[in-house]
Amino acid sequence: MPLWQIDIYPAANEMDREGARTSEEVGELGLGDQISVVFARGFLVQGDLDADQAQRLASGLLSDSVTERTVVAQVGEESLRQPPAGAENYRLVNVMPKAGVMDPVASSTINAARDIGYEVESVRTMRKYWIDASDDATFDSICRRALSNDSIEQVVVGPLDMEELEVGSHYEFDLVRIPIRSLSDEELERLSKEGQLYLTLVEMQTIRDHFVSLDRDPTDIELETIAQTWSEHCSHKTLAGRIHYRGVGEDGTPGGDERQYDNMLKETVFAATQQIRKQLADDDWCVSVFKDNAGVVTFNDQYHACFKVETHNHPSALEPYGGANTGIGGVIRDPMGTGMGAKPVCNTDVFCFAPPDTSPEDLPPGVLHPRRVMKGVVAGVRDYGNRMGIPTVNGAVYFDRRYLGNPLVYAGNVGMIPVGMEDKQVHPGDLIVSLGGRTGRDGIHGATFSSAELTSESESLSGGAVQIGNAITEKMVLDVLMQARDRGLYNAVTDCGAGGFSSAVGEMGEDVGAEVWLEKAPLKYDGLSYTEIWISEAQERMVLAVPRAKWDELRELCDSEGVESAVLGEFKPTGQLDLTYHGETVGSLSMAFLHDGRPPVIRDAVYQPPEVKSLDQSTSLSAEQHRECLLGVLSSLNVASKHWVIRQYDHEVQGGSVVKPLVGPLCDGPSDAAVVRPLLDSQRGLVISCGMNPHFGDFDTYHMAASAIDEAMRNAVAVGADPSKIAILDNFCWGYTDRPETLGSLVRAAIACYDVAIGLGTPFVSGKDSLNNEFSYTDASGDKQTISIPPSLLISAMGQIEDVATAVTMDAKEAGNVVFLVGQTKDEFGGSHYCLVRELEGGQVPVVDVPVAKATFAAVHDAIRQRLVRSCHDLSEGGLAVAAVEMAMAGGLGMQLDLAAAGKQMATDLSETQWLFSESNSRFLLEVPAEASEPIAEIFRKHGVTAAQVGTITADGVLSVKAVDGESTCLEVTVENAKQAWKKPLDLQ
Numbered sequence: 009m010p011l012w013q014i015d016i017y018p019a020a021n022e023m024d025r026e027g028a029r030t031s032e033e034v035g036e037l038g039l040g041d042q043i044s045v046v047f048a049r050g051f052l053v054q055g056d057l058d059a060d061q062a063q064r065l066a067s068g069l070l071s072d073s074v075t076e077r078t079v080v081a082q083v084g085e086e087s088l089r090q091p092p093a094g095a096e097n098y099r100l101v102n103v104m105p106k107a108g109v110m111d112p113v114a115s116s117t118i119n120a121a122r123d124i125g126y127e128v129e130s131v132r133t134m135r136k137y138w139i140d141a142s143d144d145a146t147f148d149s150i151c152r153r154a155l156s157n158d159s160i161e162q163v164v165v166g167p168l169d170m171e172e173l174e175v176g177s178h179y180e181f182d183l184v185r186i187p188i189r190s191l192s193d194e195e196l197e198r199l200s201k202e203g204q205l206y207l208t209l210v211e212m213q214t215i216r217d218h219f220v221s222l223d224r225d226p227t228d229i230e231l232e233t234i235a236q237t238w239s240e241h242c243s244h245k246t247l248a249g250r251i252h253y254r255g256v257g258e259d260g261t262p263g264g265d266e267r268q269y270d271n272m273l274k275e276t277v278f279a280a281t282q283q284i285r286k287q288l289a290d291d292d293w294c295v296s297v298f299k300d301n302a303g304v305v306t307f308n309d310q311y312h313a314c315f316k317v318e319t320h321n322h323p324s325a326l327e328p329y330g331g332a333n334t335g336i337g338g339v340i341r342d343p344m345g346t347g348m349g350a351k352p353v354c355n356t357d358v359f360c361f362a363p364p365d366t367s368p369e370d371l372p373p374g375v376l377h378p379r380r381v382m383k384g385v386v387a388g389v390r391d392y393g394n395r396m397g398i399p400t401v402n403g404a405v406y407f408d409r410r411y412l413g414n415p416l417v418y419a420g421n422v423g424m425i426p427v428g429m430e431d432k433q434v435h436p437g438d439l440i441v442s443l444g445g446r447t448g449r450d451g452i453h454g455a456t457f458s459s460a461e462l463t464s465e466s467e468s469l470s471g472g473a474v475q476i477g478n479a480i481t482e483k484m485v486l487d488v489l490m491q492a493r494d495r496g497l498y499n500a501v502t503d504c505g506a507g508g509f510s511s512a513v514g515e516m517g518e519d520v521g522a523e524v525w526l527e528k529a530p531l532k533y534d535g536l537s538y539t540e541i542w543i544s545e546a547q548e549r550m551v552l553a554v555p556r557a558k559w560d561e562l563r564e565l566c567d568s569e570g571v572e573s574a575v576l577g578e579f580k581p582t583g584q585l586d587l588t589y590h591g592e593t594v595g596s597l598s599m600a601f602l603h604d605g606r607p608p609v610i611r612d613a614v615y616q617p618p619e620v621k622s623l624d625q626s627t628s629l630s631a632e633q634h635r636e637c638l639l640g641v642l643s644s645l646n647v648a649s650k651h652w653v654i655r656q657y658d659h660e661v662q663g664g665s666v667v668k669p670l671v672g673p674l675c676d677g678p679s680d681a682a683v684v685r686p687l688l689d690s691q692r693g694l695v696i697s698c699g700m701n702p703h704f705g706d707f708d709t710y711h712m713a714a715s716a717i718d719e720a721m722r723n724a725v726a727v728g729a730d731p732s733k734i735a736i737l738d739n740f741c742w743g744y745t746d747r748p749e750t751l752g753s754l755v756r757a758a759i760a761c762y763d764v765a766i767g768l769g770t771p772f773v774s775g776k777d778s779l780n781n782e783f784s785y786t787d788a789s790g791d792k793q794t795i796s797i798p799p800s801l802l803i804s805a806m807g808q809i810e811d812v813a814t815a816v817t818m819d820a821k822e823a824g825n826v827v828f829l830v831g832q833t834k835d836e837f838g839g840s841h842y843c844l845v846r847e848l849e850g851g852q853v854p855v856v857d858v859p860v861a862k863a864t865f866a867a868v869h870d871a872i873r874q875r876l877v878r879s880c881h882d883l884s885e886g887g888l889a890v891a892a893v894e895m896a897m898a899g900g901l902g903m904q905l906d907l908a909a910a911g912k913q914m915a916t917d918l919s920e921t922q923w924l925f926s927e928s929n930s931r932f933l934l935e936v937p938a939e940a941s942e943p944i945a946e947i948f949r950k951h952g953v954t955a956a957q958v959g960t961i962t963a964d965g966v967l968s969v970k971a972v973d974g975e976s977t978c979l980e981v982t983v984e985n986a987k988q989a990w991k992k993p994l995d996l997q
Contacts, residue, residue, distance in 0.1 A: 413783020677898020
């Protein structure tokens with residue numbers, strides 16, 4: 009059967025944009041200056057096509073005849089070898105997905121070609137580069153580090169020479185047993201590591217002893233199933249384990265806080281929610297927490313709202329685009345698999361990267377350049393969300409060199425579910441039905457891999473743990489699922505995520521039992537073993553429990569929408585998980601051992617925060633020095649505008665976005681939170697925000713966690729959310745928690761979560777943890793080096809607003825309005841951006857006064873609800889100076905502030921630098937009409953909250969601040985200069 013190659017170049021009058029971009033990236037990575045690149049995208053098409061049909065396929069379906077030209081020939085023909093004009097002496101490189109890697113464009117091409125009557129058997133996409141590289145070493149580096157990712161792609165230098173596309177080979181059944189009963193402890197550890205099970209010795213011993221009691225050895229599929237279920241990723245065994253904690257007492261005494269946890273998560277984060285729900289009593293608005301794929305809270309009489317945030321860190325370190333792509337795809341499936349299925353309405357994402365200007369020479373072996381990671385991650389989230397038609401409405405980006413080996417990729421999704429559909433139950437006799445994508449050899453060992461530490465060998469050893477998503481398939485699955493839900497065609501549903509069918513079926517059948525017929529699973533290609541079918545994490549799949557009487561109707565619905573479905577087995581009341589392949593039993597495990605047999609993890613945890621070092625503020629800074637500090641903070645990566653990221657996302661699709669990620673007349677101001685109207689026939693809205701500051705964790709993880717909650721809350725309150733009904737989610741990303749001090753820092757953060765959540769009356773409704781985020785490598789001298797991420801706790805918040813018309817944005821609105829500073833400013837510089845910019849160490853990390861925070865949030869909400877506030881902005885990174893200039897530049901106006909007035913009204917004696925750059929919590933800047941200044945002041949007096957009228961909005965486009973003496977100016981900067989400094993660092997377009 010002919011194998012056609014279709015090369016698609018820019019037309020003669022068109023710029024080779026991808027070639028220019030690649031050349032620029034080669035330079036950015038330090039692989040060569042002014043390396044010329046000519047680019048073509050291409051397709052390999054195998055099918056019963058003649059030359060005329062192949063040409064029509066190329067010109068009519070695969071290319072734009074106005075802007076592109078095509079070269080079409082059978083693979084190996086001379087015309088494909090000819091370089092384009094100007095590239096006669098360049099070297100040719102072909103890059104294509106490895107066999108078995110998901111290729112969504114190829115799949116769509118096959119379907120489209122068949123729709124127009126062409127006999128196409130298989131397709132593979134490719135990229136073709138002609139490179140002007142003078143030496144072999146440079147050429148090789150460009151191929152490996154700029155053009156391809158060895159985890160998922162293969163590189164062919166020179167013309168292709170192949171006769172057919174590999175689509176898999178026939179699999180010969182061979183039942184594999186692992187002789188675990190005879191293994192020593194050393195051999196058990198080797199099996200765990202080399203088999204990518206990543207289980208501890210105690211866990212391996214428990215498995216061995218279990219099968220000794222059964223008088224048989226496990227099959228490979230049984231061992232893999234246990235490893236998936238017991239993985240850190242799936243069972244959260246460290247945080248849910250027994251922990252003996254010794255921490256600092258309230259008086260600062262080392263070891264003064266000693267606690268014994270049987271289940272640390274349940275006794276901190278979960279316990280806080282339970283206590284809050286008891287306090288709420290009949291007004292409890294939590295519906296389903298910590299028991300399903302997403303947390304669920306009440307919204308109105310017809311719908312509940314649900315929220316989940318996941319991490320996809322390890323895969324994104326290896327293959328940024330695919331890792332982030334499937335991260336957002338996976339978290340979208342969480343609400344889809346919650347209760348009887350929720351409709352996704354918006355996405356959120358938070359990323360943590362190493363600085364994009366990192367020198368290529370500083371990269372350890374096996375690490376992708378941060379710039380490439382950042383671009384790939386952003387593109388992955390962008391493409392999946394946009395293609396599914398789900399707006400990305402909120403997020404953040406953080407930078408720290410310690411994320412070099414482990415970037416963090418948090419992805420979240422909010423969904424709406426009808427009241428009464430928040431619960432589900434598998435019934436004995438229900439069919440096990442898969443819905444959506446086919447199963448392939450992608451994502452093998454994904455769950456266990458995500459639980460392990462990365463090393464310089466991870467790229468080659470664990471490439472199969474990376475999946476590539478197909479958003480169009482998931483959108484089709486979503487459409488079918490919503491119809492099937494409303495027609496009552498199933499009893500339960502869950503997403504097929506980490507662990508594949510192993511986790512999905514194992515969890516659904518835990519209380520019943522299940523029999524699975526593995527040969528029934530639809531496959532992408534031949535050659536998969538029964539074990540690969542079972543543990544593959546191929547994307548876009550859901551698992552349903554379907555009554556037999558409803559199967560025919562469900563199948564017809566799926567067929568009508570072009571969504572594949574298949575019966576994989578049956579839920580049986582046996583208490584067993586039985587796996588068969590063409591009638592042969594390949595696995596049989598008791599659900600009790602699978603879910604309750606894991607030995608408890610027992611850990612010691614200790615924590616002593618570093619001693620507070622005084623920060624030298626003896627030297628008074630001049631107005632010019634304050635200006636330089638402000639511009640330096642604005643241009644620091646954590647504070648700088650993220651418009652390059654934001655503008656790639658569709659935040660308008662579905663028509664419900666009210667407060668967008670960027671606000672103001674020019675839509676370039678940094679919004680505090682998103683406001684979304686999820687039901688277009690209602691004015692009631694959802695508010696989505698987040699809080700995170702890893703730098704605070706270097707001082708004390710308790711105050712880091714408390715500050716993250718405070719920030720997420722005040723961001724939500726700043727746009728109008730009711731603080732009495734805000735649900736929060738925790739996402740702990742930490743280093744290697746086998747070290748007592750590392751685990752201790754996490755426990756201390758969890759204690760803060762408990763204390764602050766109860767104090768604010770803000771329940772956790774869901775969460776996730778990602779541990780072992782460390783990267784190890786051997787340096788040039790042969791020594792082992794390890795890069796550990798800073799303790800990183802993301803708090804995501806979902807609030808509600810009764811009428812979206814009352815929502816407030818942060819951009820200054822009108823000259824003549826007055827400015828109020830709300831909340832107490834203190835000498836709190838520990839971890840501040842002022843210190844980072846000036847390279848200062850020490851200072852007190854910001855502390856949350858929980859009762860004051862609660863009163864402040866209530867007061868600000870009261871003022872917004874009474875429509876007395878024109879704009880509101882929280883004070884966070886950079887403090888008062890940054891918040892003020894952001895409000896001014898977002899509104900295209902100016903602002904005058906008077907620190908003497910602030911000190912007098914608030915009875916606070918601070919230096920100008922402290923007023924301007926302290927990052928104390930629970931603070932806001934409010935813009936208020938002059939005539940509303942007294943009513944506003946009265947609201948704050950009523951709530952017992954510190955507030956002061958400190959300035960005025962002006963029309964001159966200048967931020968001007970009077971010093972504490974009331975006479976001199978301690979800071980003056982034009983909004984234009986501030987905006988240039990703020991936008992430039994990440995202006996990557």
